[in-house]
Amino acid sequence: MSDHVRFGLLGPLEAWSGKVRLNLGPPKRRVLLLRLLVEQGHPVSADRLCDDLWEGHPPAGAISSIHSHISRLRDVLEPERALRGQGTVLVSGPAGYTLTAPPDTRDTNRFEEAINRGRGLLARGRLEDAHREVERGLRLWRGTPLADAVDLAFAAREIARLEEIRMAAGELKVAILLQQGEPEKAVLIAEELATRAPLREAAWALLMRALYLAGRSAEALRSFETIRALLADELGAVPGPELSAVHLGVLRQDLPAPASFPSRAAPAAPPRQPAGAAGPLVGRADELARFDELLHDATQGNIRWVLLSGEAGIGKTRLAEEFASRSADAAFRVVWVRCGLDIAAEEEARDERFNPLGQLLSALYPDLRMEGGPEAVARDLAERLAEQPTICLIEDLHRADPRFRRMLGMYARLLRDVPMVVVCTTQDTDDVGLRELLALLVRQxxxxxxxxxxxxxADVHDLMKRHSTPFTPGIPGTELHQREAAALHRRGEGNPFLITEILELPSDRRTGPDAQLPASVSRVLRARMDLLDERVRRMLEAIAVTGGELDIELLLQIRTITREELLSILDAAVIARVLNWEDGTAPGRPGRYLMPDLARDLVLHDLTPARRQVLHAAAARGLGELRNRHPVQIARHLMAAGPLVARDELIDAALRAGNRCAEDDQHAEAALWFDHASAMADDPCVRAEAQHAADAARRHLDQLDRLQQWNGHPCDPVPDDTWPEDSEPRVS
Structure with a gap:
């Protein structure tokens, strides 16, 4: 690390080369460097830099300014570059500029690593070492993170993420102090946390626990009344289970210090929940029937392996919980192992006791000796397992390190004819090592x-009927209309997690034009988006603004990319499940790429008004360059482009849209466009012409309505769930 420039982002931006603090120049240059640092080694195009640094309104010379700042930064970060002839820190390529600094040169990365190490040490009972690591991480903070860009939109998400980790680190420190028997010190820190985040229940729970352990039970109870009133006034909510449990412990005078935080593979048998407490389980009858057969086989002395796979949120953990519940009912011992949540200390990574399998074996039999090699351990384990059937659930096998996978495969070969079920959950990945392990388990x-x-x-319909929240108003009793279930299935893509979270919303905010994006779903999708290349995110922004369906010709007009580049970008978006391919449903209707509703909603939500207006203006210009494009599409984009479009251009576009709608006998929409033109026109002649056209369109509409009524076929509105065959993608 000493050979690299070190960057400080946890406060005003700093850069150090050895013991020399580098002069990073004026504010705009510092913000530019921050923007590149936030991308963690991913390229950022010059256009995106202009948009982010000037909040969607770059001046005429913005590109030249960017180039100049980049050149100056290169001189500062790599003064020896002139001798080498080529830079290695701040490099440029087809996708833009990239800052190639190792992770440990950023104080943000060192902070996160220190907190993760502290969490792992606490889980292993090494309190002093855990306290030292957490302190080391917190000392890196010098003020507001990314302070030079605190008012800019691109920095907001990273600042919020770092502040959240800092809060979690403070809570971790309080937990360590309480386990060390220092409640008074813990009270001071917990009070600061509760003041900083007054609606954060975890901080209040720790404060109440610290006050109780310090012999200040009355203050702990007053603290509960304070947070309960805050939640009611601010959110209309009540304290959650954790806070309520601490309150009950204070009342009973039976509240211990908090247990250590869970480690990467800490075996944990979750408490049995009453039926339905974990939420309804629907659509998995075949899987449950197959598991019941395997469970019966295990009672006959046979080891059985089950591999649950699927995308995130598809219900693997919920199904595993049901497996565990059925196994417990059959008198099986239940043990859980969760992979990938902890960064073990290097000296412990080689210790058999601290690898995930070693922790599993220790949970089963604490006195089991991990000596004599795998064969001896397997023989000893088999003898003990014969005494009681056992189910072991290994979650997130795709997160396990290669060493754990090798050991698991080895013990899978050694353990035979024991009453045991091993259930592994995993996501679908391209990991070659994981595929080899799964193939071994299937084969051997x-x-x-x-x-x-x-x-x-039908599953979604069943899930909604079982859900505790009210159904759509207007539907009698508890009968749920199939159309609502179909709309929810489409919005949630059949994903149980997404659908369950949507069901927590008010019934009129789940689907339709007033649909909301649940905060939990937003966090999941945003994390998925953050892993994408900058070019992929820019493409998704353009697709979202132009209606959610990929229009390749229009996209190529908006973005300066080639068709060959577009193919690789599309693949990345499809793999990340933020873009779906839909096969053609009828002859003459080719397949198409569509953004899922939730992903589109998130992209649109994250766009600043200025950025959205820029994209709408670009879409209107692009459509104008293409042949046979509907004037209504162009007019809608121009209307949404805000101040970027001149009034005369808007009037002309509205008139063209109105005339085209009138030609197509869409007189109601034609009248609306002519009304737009009339309202915007300053010229009396243009205003009168537009108003005359609007009146004529309404007369045509009245005539058609009377004619249809005369023929006994009154005009009916198009049902909400049907779309005309030639409907255009909806434009935000």
Whole structure:
């Protein structure tokens, strides 16, 4: 690390070369460097830099200014570049500029690593070492993170993420102090946390616990009344289970110090929940029936392996919980192992006791000796397992490190003829090592593969009937209309997690034009988006603004990319499930790429008004260059472009849209466009002409209505769930 420039982002931006603090220049240059640092080694195009640094309103010379700042930064960060002839820190390429600084040169990365190490040490009972690591991480903070860009939109998400980790680190420090028997010190820190985030229940729970352990029970109870009133006044909510449990412990005078935080593979048998407490389980009858057969086989002294696979949120953990519940009912011992949540200390990574499998074996039998090699351990384990049937659930196998996978495969070969079920959950990945392990389990252990697919519309209908929240107003009793289930299935893509979170919303905010994006879903999708290349995110912005369906010709007009580049970008978006391919549904209707509704809503939500207006203006210009494009599309984009379009251009576009609608006998929409033109026109002649055309369109509409009524076929509105065959994608 000493050979690299070190960057400080946890406060005003700093850069150090050895013991020398570098002069980063004026504010705009510092913000530019921050923008590149935030991308963690991913390229950022010059256009995106202009948009982010000037909040969607770059001046005429913005590109030249960017080039100049980049050149000056290169001189500062790599003064020896002139001798080498080529830079290695701030490089440029077809996708834009990239800052290639190792992760440990950023104080933000060192902070996160220190907190992760502290969490892992606490889980292993090493309190002093855990306290030291957390302190080391917190000392890196010098003020507001990314302070030079605190008012800019691109920095907001990263600032919020770092502040959240800092809050979690403070809570971790309080937990360590309480376990060390220093409640008074813990009270001071917990009070600061509760003041900083007054609606954060975890901070208040720790404060109440610290006050109680310090012998200040009355203050702990007053603290509960304070947060309960805050939640009621600000959110209309009540304290959650954790806070309520602490309150009950204070009342009973039976509240211990908090247990250590869970480690990467800390075996944990979740408490049995009453039926339905974990939420309804629908659409998995076949999987449950197959598991019941395997469970019966295990009671006969046979080891059985089950591989649950599927995308995130598809219900793997929920199904595993049901497996565990059924196993417990059959008198099985239940043990959980969760992979990938902790960064073990290097000296412990080689210790058999601290690898995930070693922790699993220790949870089963604490006195089991991890000596004599795998064969001896397997023989000892087999003898003990014969005494009581056991189910082991290994979550997130795709997160396990290669060493754990090798050991798991080895023990899978060694353990035979024991009453045991091993259930592994994993996401679908391209990881070669994971595929080899799964193939081994299938080939040598006859593992049962249970890939989980999306729920059907009937499953969603069943899920909604079981849900505790009210259904759509106007539907009698508890009968749920199939159309609502179909709309929810389409919006949630059949994903149980997404659909369940949407169901928590008020019934009139789940689907339709007033649909909201649940905060939990937003976090999941945003994390998925953050892993995408800058070019992919820019493409998704353009697709979202132009209606959610990929229009390749229009996209190529908006973005300066080639068709060859577009193919690789499309693949990345499809793999990340933020763009779907839909096969053609009828002869003459080719397949198409569509953004899922939730992903589109998130992209539109994250766009600043200025950025959205820029995209609408670019879309209007692009459509104008293409042949046979509907004037209504162009007019809608121009209207949404705000101040970027001159009034005369808007009037002309509205008149063209109105005339085209009138030609197509869409007189109601034609009248609206002519009304727009009339309202915007300053010229009396243009205003009168537009108003005359609007009146004529309404007369045509009245005549058609009377004619249809005369023929006994009154005009009916188009049902909400049907779309005309030639409907245009909706424009935000």
């Amino acid at each position: 252990c006859r593992a049962t593969l249970l890939p989980l697919g999306p729920l059907t519309v």
